[in-house]
Amino acid sequence: MKDRVPVALVVLAAAIAGLCFASVFGVGALLPVIAVVAVVTAGTAVLARSLVTWRPLVVALAGLVAVVEVLLFPTTVAGLPTGTTFSLLADGVTDSWQLTLQSTWPARPDAQLLLFVPLLVLVACVFGVEIVLRLEKPVLALVPSFLVVVLSQLFGALTGLAAVLAVLGYVAVAAGLFALYRPADEHQSVPAFLPAPLVVTAVVVVVGLLVPLPGPAYSLKQDRLVPVSARMTSPLDEVASRRAHPDAPVFSVRPSCEQCLPDRWPVVVLDTYDGVTWSAGSRYRRLGTELPAPDLDVPTTRRDAVISLRENGTRWLPSRPWPAAVTGADPLVEENEGSLLAQSPQGTATAYGLSWWEPEVGESLDGFAVDPRLGGQDGVGTPPPGVAELATKAVDGVRSSFTSALRLERFLRENYRRVDGAGGHSWPQLRRFLLDTSEGTSEQFAAAYVVLARILGIPARLVVGYRTPERKSGEEYVVTNENVLVWPEVAVAGVGWVPLDPAGAATRGAGKDSGLIAATQNARDRLPPAPQDPPVAPGQPAQGETGPARPFPFGAVLVPLGMLLLVWLAGVPVAKWVRAHRRRRKAGTAAVHGAWLEARDRLREHRVPLTVGMTPLEVAGAAAGAGLPASADGMRSLAAAVDFAMWSGATPGRRSGTTWAAVRVVRRGLRARGWPARLRAAVDPRTLRS
Secondary structure: OOOHHHHHHHHHHHHHHHHOOHHHHOHHHHHHHHHHHHHHHHHHHHHOOOOOOOHHHHHHHHHHHHHHHHHOHHHOEOOEOOHHHHHHHHHHHHOHHHHHHOEOOOOOOOHHHHOHHHHHHHHHHHHHHHHHHHOOOHHHHHHHHHHHHHHHHHHOOOOHHHHHHHHHHHHHHHHHHHHHOOOHHHOOOHHHHOHHHHHHHHHHHHHHHHOOOOOOOOOOOOOOOOOOOOOOOOHHHHHHHHHOOOOOEEEEEEEOOHHHOOOEEEEEEEEEEOOOOEEEOOOEEEOOOOOOOOOOOOOEEEEEEEEEEOOOOEEEEOOOOOEEEEEOOOOEEEOOOOOEEEEEEEOOOOEEEEEEEEEOOOOOOOOOOEOHHHOOOOOOOOOOOOHHHHHHHHHOOOOOOHHHHHHHHHHHHHHOEEOOOOOOOOHHHHHHHHHHHOEEOHHHHHHHHHHHHHHOOOOEEEEEEEEOOOOOEOOEEEEEHHHEEEEEEEEEOOOEEEEOOOOOOOOOOOOOOOHHHHHHHHHHHOOOOOOOOOOOOOOOOOOOOOOOOOOOOHHHHHHHHHHHHHHHHHHHHHHHHHHHHHHHOOOOHHHHHHHHHHHHHHHHHOOOOOOOOOOHHHHHHHHHHOOOHHHHHHHHHHHHHHHHHHHOOOOOOOHHHHHHHHHHHHHHHHHHHOHHHHHHHHOOOHHHHO
């Protein structure tokens, strides 16, 4: 009797310390195994108290047997441990605590995760019992269990009523242990010993229940993530190949009710863009028993469906933005994005139950604000020139809100055309889509929407998944490659992530008459009409603008020029012929003078250097000097006739005909210049002015 109470108190303290992992696994998962370990170790310690040397080993073995029978019984043969059992026990020492830190909490009460907690309790029991039985030091006997308490709080601190109950229980056990071992010579009565525990109890109750405390500042869970291979193929890169085989089934869905059927099933969220590639988040954890409901301003409802895979080798599992739990599979989860990733390729035999939290919104999302706290504001690389201006034009200057997000969606729907093809989502391909061709694939629509939204300050992200088909086969909706879809999502304040459809590719399919989709369509219908450019009267361009470019009036310019050229080429020779004819028709001395002027003009037209005061003989010399000997002879004959007519005082008579004969000689001499010189002389108008 003397040893039973101290042993029971020490073991109870270790059990309470083990239950302090309730924030990690929950009390329901911990209590059975810890209770069995505590009862077995306490009973073994009492029964083996006479085996002073072997008692620790006996108690430890009994506790291990209890752990095996409670947690690892499936690995035993009729209750006897096997090699698998010992292997799992070893993993419980080395790996289970790390796997627990990589999981979401509450963690699944699987043996490979939970095992380290009863083992810690067992160690605290063995050391505490030996200290209290050998040394009779209550403070030292509580040290092992107190270390377990500290470790549990480093995992996840208890809060609220659970913390108060744990502290009070541990303090009560410690007080009882101290009361048993109080010094007998100090004559301390029990009432004299009570004030200290009562004060501690009062402080714990007041602080734990009445004083609001901030959340735990630190947890060993921080930055303990599951490493994920970077060699996985992104679902975004598989979109084109899936569209090439539209009839291939991917998975089937059996919802718990037709009213809770969503219109889309995301498989991956791509939130990081460097101007070349889109990347998914990497903060994956093992999915625990259940994820809490999101902290939204609108109520949420838990929905359920059973999903069966119809293709082999996939690791990306269809999910929802706010998953709650998965049964029948053990995937990893990206808590911020909702993506589910299997730890190994899955086959067609895989079927799992998916539960998710669905926001319950009102009639319309019109007037809602965006929420940058949800993310979706990472960089977009280096946008090409003109893209930022296009983004501003798309929303017509409306500030960042859900209304501007819908304006941007409408801008892409109405001004761009969706086509099938290889696509591509790097900046050169998006620039060509946005600024040059205005034609792109649905993934280019979605990628362009996200980058334009982020430029405008609207939090957005890219999602790859599938739409729910319109028809179902039996009780299931069979989703095929034809239903693959890429869409943007916008973070809306109080509601969470809302899917949009700038490409108009998600208009078909089931699940569009309720929830977020219906509320979004209502807000879309309430958008004011897109602003139109005011008509401008012809010939009245706006100030600062030059108006539309006009064609050059070639006809109005070239026709007059052609007519002028024709007049010149034909008119000048005709005018010279008329002038010569009038000179020749004159009589007497006037006819001789006319012949002299005609000969002189002909030589001037052929660029023979003449001056105003030159006599006919001097002109003849100039013609000879210009290489025109025949013309020079004609000028000499003309010179004799001119001298006779000017100085003899007689009427020239027959000599007037001689002078024109001399002019013809001059002209024949000029033929030696060739056709180019003769044509140039024929159209030279300068002699007409004299």
